[in-house]
Every structure is written in C-alpha cells, then in structure tokens.
Amino acid sequence: MAATQEEIVSGLAEIVNEIAGIPVEDVQLDKSFTDDLDVDSLSMVEVVVAAEERFDVKIPDDDVKNLKTVGDAADYIAKHQVAK
Amino acid sequence: MNSTNRTVVVTGIGATTPLGGDSASTWEGLLAGRSGARLIDDERFADLPVKIAALAAVDPSEVLPRPLARKLDRSAQFALIAAREAWADAGFTGPAGEDEQVEPTRLGAVVASGIGGVTTLLDQYDVLKEKGARRVSPHTVPMLMPNGPSANVGLEVNAQAGVHSLVSACASGAEAIGYAMEMIRNGRADVVITGGTEAAIHPLPVAAFANMMAMSKNNEEPQKASRPYDKGRDGFVLGEGAGVIVLESAEHAAKRGARVYCEMLGQGLSADSHHIAQPEPEGRGIAAAMRNLLDSSDLKPQEIVHLNAHATSTPLGDVAEVKALRQVLGDELDHVAVSATKSMTGHLLGGAGGIETVATVLALYHRVAPPTINVDELDEEIDADVVTGKPRPLPAGTVAAINNSFGFGGHNVVLAFRTV
Numbered sequence: 018m019a020a021t022q023e024e025i026v027s028g029l030a031e032i033v034n035e036i037a038g039i040p041v042e043d044v045q046l047d048k049s050f051t052d053d054l055d056v057d058s059l060s061m062v063e064v065v066v067a068a069e070e071r072f073d074v075k076i077p078d079d080d081v082k083n084l085k086t087v088g089d090a091a092d093y094i095a096k097h098q099v100a101k
Numbered sequence: 102m103n104s105t106n107r108t109v110v111v112t113g114i115g116a117t118t119p120l121g122g123d124s125a126s127t128w129e130g131l132l133a134g135r136s137g138a139r140l141i142d143d144e145r146f147a148d149l150p151v152k153i154a155a156l157a158a159v160d161p162s163e164v165l166p167r168p169l170a171r172k173l174d175r176s177a178q179f180a181l182i183a184a185r186e187a188w189a190d191a192g193f194t195g196p197a198g199e200d201e202q203v204e205p206t207r208l209g210a211v212v213a214s215g216i217g218g219v220t221t222l223l224d225q226y227d228v229l230k231e232k233g234a235r236r237v238s239p240h241t242v243p244m245l246m247p248n249g250p251s252a253n254v255g256l257e258v259n260a261q262a263g264v265h266s267l268v269s270a271c272a273s274g275a276e277a278i279g280y281a282m283e284m285i286r287n288g289r290a291d292v293v294i295t296g297g298t299e300a301a302i303h304p305l306p307v308a309a310f311a312n313m314m315a316m317s318k319n320n321e322e323p324q325k326a327s328r329p330y331d332k333g334r335d336g337f338v339l340g341e342g343a344g345v346i347v348l349e350s351a352e353h354a355a356k357r358g359a360r361v362y363c364e365m366l367g368q369g370l371s372a373d374s375h376h377i378a379q380p381e382p383e384g385r386g387i388a389a390a391m392r393n394l395l396d397s398s399d400l401k402p403q404e405i406v407h408l409n410a411h412a413t414s415t416p417l418g419d420v421a422e423v424k425a426l427r428q429v430l431g432d433e434l435d436h437v438a439v440s441a442t443k444s445m446t447g448h449l450l451g452g453a454g455g456i457e458t459v460a461t462v463l464a465l466y467h468r469v470a471p472p473t474i475n476v477d478e479l480d481e482e483i484d485a486d487v488v489t490g491k492p493r494p495l496p497a498g499t500v501a502a503i504n505n506s507f508g509f510g511g512h513n514v515v516l517a518f519r520t521v
Contacts, residue, residue, distance in 0.1 A: 035167075036168060036171070037168050038166055038167060038168035038169075055168075059172075059239040059240055059243075060172075060239075060240075062239035063238065063239060063240075066235060066236060069235075
C-alpha cells in the first residue's frame, strides 16, 4: 500500500523535526524548506535521503532543486513511490 | 588603530572537561584533586589494551539542541560549549555587532584541535561500508575538517577579523592562544576568542596511541592511571573536552569596563627537530622555548610562582620538561609551584593547552595552585617543587605563571600570564 498524502506529510514533518528541530505542527504543505523550516542545502540532502528510505522512493539530485515546499515534496513522493 | 606591542588581557573563560561541564565545576574538581578517568563503557573497547579514558563529565548532547549537535563533530560541540561560556563570562550578550561592545571586523577566533573530526570520519566510513554512499552525511566534510571548531566558534560570535586553526598535535591549543595574542598585539583585532578542543576517544586513536606505548594500561584502577612525576607512571590517559578564553587589548577591555582576570605576557616557541614522536631527552627545545619567552617579553624569572606543566605522565617527557626548566631558570625554579593537572583531567591533546590555560588563569586569579594527584613516590629525577596532596596558596603581589604544551612533531609552546 502506498502512503496517503496525509501519511507523507506527517512523515516529512517527523523528518524535518528530527533534522531541523522544527515542531511537527509547523511543517505544512505551503512551507518552504529553506525559508520557513531552517533546512539549508546540506540538511535538505538529509531530508531527501530520510524520505527516500521512509517512502521507498528515489529522488535524484536533479529533482531535489524543484522541491521548494513541503507540498512539492509530498506530491513528488506520492507520484514516484513504489506501490507495495 | 594598528598600534603594536599592545597589552593583552584575559577577560573571559569557559571549559567543558572530564571534571565538569563548565569552568567553575572544572576548577572545583581540580582543587579537590578529583580524577576524571574511568572505564569506557563501550564494547568496542573490550579487546583493546587500553579501556580507560577521561570522558567529558557532561555529554554535549545534554547541552546543545539536537538539530545543532547533529551538524557538529564532538570536538566542535565541546568548543562551542566552552566558547559560549567564555563569551558570556567576558560580558558579551550576543554576537559581535549585535552586541555593540565589539565590532565584527575587530574580532577573531582561533580554536585548535590536534586531530580534528576523527570520530566523524571513522563513523561515516562505517556508514559508507554498512549502508552505502547515499547514506553518508552531507555534513561530513564540515564536521571532520580540523578548522571546524574554530569556524563554528567564529560563526557563533560573528568573528570577521580572522578565523584560524593552528595544528601542532598536543601543543595546538596553546599555539592557538599564542597566535590569538599576536593578532591583538599586531593590531589585527581587539578581541579574540581562543582555545583548544579534542574529542578522540574512539577505538582507532586509542589503539594507535596504545601501540606507540604512549598510554597507561592501568585498566584496573583508572583513577590512578594518570600519575605525572610518580615513579610508577606508564603513560597518559586520553581525555576529551575544551577550554576557551577571551583575549582582549587592555585598552578595549578598559573602555567597556570588562573584568580582567590577568595579563597575557607572551609566548615562547621552538621546535625540537629531534624525532617525530619522542621528546628530546634533555629538553633542549623546551629550554629554547622558555628562553625565547624570557627574551621576547618582560617576564622576570623571579616573579614566576606557578607552572601548569605539560607533564602527561610518560616516563621520558615528564623528566625532560623539568630538566629544561632547571636549565633555564636555575634556582629560580625553586619558588615555582608545579602542578600537573593532567593527573586529573587526562590528556586532552589539542584541548590541553585550552583547559590548562583556563586552569593557569584561575590559579593566578584565585592565587592558588591545584594539586598533582597520584604522586605516591616522586621520581627522584623530578628536581622541582611539585604541588601534591592539596592545593597550595600562591603569594600576594605581582606574580606570574606559565603554561607549557608540547606536541608530537617536536612543537614546544610556553605561555605566560601575570596578575593585574
């Protein structure tokens, strides 16, 4: 079963909380990783790798730059995750 | 602005060591003669010849927020904790600029480590082998680079006059402090935050030092293992932590009404050019550094009342240092209260010059020399007045103290401080 969008967002919130210390309730779809969530370019790599593992998805480096907001990442993961 | 030969003073101190999580608890531990050494509770050390170390009394994970800590090597974590204490202790309330007492372009940071991010390097290599390249942390390079502690401290206080990282093994911390003093003397900065840090308690460095026959193997009695000057000494005990001070030009300190601990008088430097790791047995290089200090500063041998010795508890090194001092100071060594605080803190390598400078500054400020513990039978080759048993009061009046640090590679650094 692929994760629902709700599961993806709450999973991303837990990852961002672990890496950047932002409270999970502040990690919303419209939030920018760099501008709102204190995730710099190095920490973004950590977020991506954690998300790949959690959602069984591959996010190539070339696609990472398009993931500006939590919503961008959630959409990308929903579209590319391998259905179980 | 660019005056030379400016008087340099110490206005702030901070530390996190095997004896305590700050300078006050560290100082209390030193005066109480407490050992910070213990058995390492980690199965990776089970088959090593050395299973003891002086671990930090307060783990940095208890102090720093997790999102910050995960981006810093343990050596930078210690440096940042000690630097924050020293910065606040000097009376600064925020980064330079935000706190208008100091301009960012007149503030430097010089924090050294002997080995750098060795635990990060080794742990990430484990990740690479076990989990693959994708899982290697993107923070690995900034974490393992030896200038990481200095850079992170510089970022913390907004230091823009220059951020430097001197590397000379176990002399690194002292060399950093000497360099920081020169930055103020030659007019590059008004304030420099400086010291040393180390975090190398990992099976690989421990196995490597043990194979050099440099470490004590007294796994049965960890608290008795570090015993500088004692006849039964068999090597050093590895310690971890950081010591940081704030140096400042006397004019700058006076202008902002800062509390002054003492004056930093000068430094003496030399190199043995003898062997990559063995001390030169007669202390020739150490004597040269000491002479260099006397020639380049207005320190007078008769005013020296205290020495925080390098004394790591190795058979050769402890003797060579005392021989050198006797050679240069002659009878003037008789009124010097010698303390080997590594008997309590273990040897912090690049951090040693940092925490021992903090100890030297506090000894002058409180006028008391900490004891050297575990001297059950003083080696007869140690021809100096070693403070043992309990702390010893230092005389009133204008008095000076020196702090020695020597490193693999033959680096010799002697720092001098005087009461104000």
